Amino acid sequence: MGNILVKNIGMLATPQGKAAKKGAEQGQIQILKDAWVLVKDGVIDSVGTGAAPAAPGAEVIDAQGNLVTPGLVDAHTHLIFGGWRQNELGMKLHGKTYLEIQNAGGGIQSTTNATRKATEQELAEKATKALNEMMGFGVTTVEAKSGYGLATDHELKALQVIKDLNDHHPMDVVATFMGAHLVPAEYKSNRAEYIRLVCEEMMPKVKEQGIAKFCDVFCEADTFSVEESRQVLEAGLKYGLRPKIHADEIEAIGGSVLAGEIGAISAEHLIVCPPEGIASMAKGGTIACLLPATSFNLGSTFAPARDMVNAGVAVAMATDFNPGSCPCLNLQFVINLGCLKYKLTPEEVLTAVTLNGAAAIDMADQVGSVEAGKKGDLVIWDAPDLDYICYRVGSNLAKTVIKAGKVM
Secondary structure: OOOEEEEEEEEEEEOOOOOOOOHHHHHOOEEEEEEEEEEEOOEEEEEEEOOOOOOOOOEEEEOOOOEEEEOEEEOOEOOOOOOOOOOHHHHHHOOOOHHHHHHOOOHHHHHHHHHHHOOHHHHHHHHHHHHHHHHHOOEEEEEEEOOOOOOHHHHHHHHHHHHHHHHHOOOEEEEEEEEEOOOOHHHOOOHHHHHHHHHHHHHHHHHHHOOOOEEEEEEOOOOEOHHHHHHHHHHHHHOOOEEEEEEOOOOOOOHHHHHHHHOOOEEEEOOOOOHHHHHHHHHHOOEEEEOHHHHHHHOOOOOOHHHHHHOOOOEEEOOOEOOOOOOOOOHHHHHHHHHHOOOOOHHHHHHHOOHHHHHHOOOOOOOOOOOOOOEOOEEEEOOOOHHHHHHOOOOOOEEEEEEOOEEO
C-alpha cells in the first residue's frame, strides 16, 4: 500500500457518500479548488484546500493545477473470453441484426467455442492486457462477468481467472456469474435442462468456489424469457448471489420490470426501457447501469437516461467491453456519450462512472469518491476542469492514475 500526497490540485471533483446517488442528488458533487489529498497505507487519510500538510515519507505528486477525480469504476464488462469477432463487422454492415448473427452461429456461441478451447493462462493473459489498457484510461475498479463458458467447468474456469486477476493485478476486479448468458448449442432443443443445469449444478459449485458476488442473466427475446430469468435470479439468491439482469437491450419484454420486482442491485443496458420499467426500478431501488458505447456500436437508440434520473433511478455507466456488441475499453468515450447522447450533465456523468458504478457492484463503501477512509484511487487529468474531459472526444486525458496510493 502506498503513501502519497497529491498537491496543487486546480479542481478536485468528486461525489460523496457510500451509496448510489439518484434524482437531483446525482448531479450534486463536491468541487474543491486549490486542493490536496493525502493517502496513507493505500487509504485516503485527509482532503483539504490551501497549503498542503507535511507528509514525511510520502511520495509527493504535483498536480500542476489540473483536475483530479476519483478513479473510474467500470461496472459492467465481459472481460473473460477467447477469440474476437471482427468477422461480424461485415455482416452488420450488410444489414444482419444482432439476433440474426447469433442465430446463424455467430455471436455469443462463437465466443463460447473459443473460450472453452482457451486455457486459464491464455484467458488471464488476454484479460491482463485489457485491464492494463483500461487502467491507462483512468479505471481503477472493474466488474467482470463469466458467461462465455456456458458449461460448469468452463464457467468455474472463468471465475477462477477473475479471482487470480483480482489477486495479482493492481485493479480491483469484482466477479459476476453469468451462466445464463445464452442457451448453448448443445441444449437448444432442451432449454429447461440447461436452466436446470445453471440453477442446480452450476450455482452450488459457484457458491462453493466463493468467487462470484452476483448472478446475471440475459433477459431478451431468443435468450431467456422473463419467467426463465426470474427462475435463475431467485436460484442465485438462494446461493448468496445478488441479482443483476441484462434487460431491454433489444426488445422490452419485461426485464426492467422484473429487476425492480426482484430487487436487483442493477439492471444493465436498458436501451429500450419503457416507463413501467423505470417505475419498477425506482420502486425497487435498482441502479440503471447504462452502456452507451453499445448503442453507438450497434447503431441503435440510446437509453432514456434523463427519464431515469428524473424518476429517481440512480444511473451508472460502463463500457460493456465484450468481443461482439462493444469491443470498447475506453470509459472516457462513455463519459463523452453520457453528455452528448444521454444529455446528462458533467456532474451527473462523473457520479455515474464513479460512485454509482461502485454502488452497482457493492463497492461504494470502498471506492467511487475522494473521501477519508476510502481507497486512494485517483486520476490526475490533463484538463483544467470537469467540463473539459466531457467536452474532449477521442483523446486519452488521464495523465496520472493512482491506485491505492501508488502511481500506476
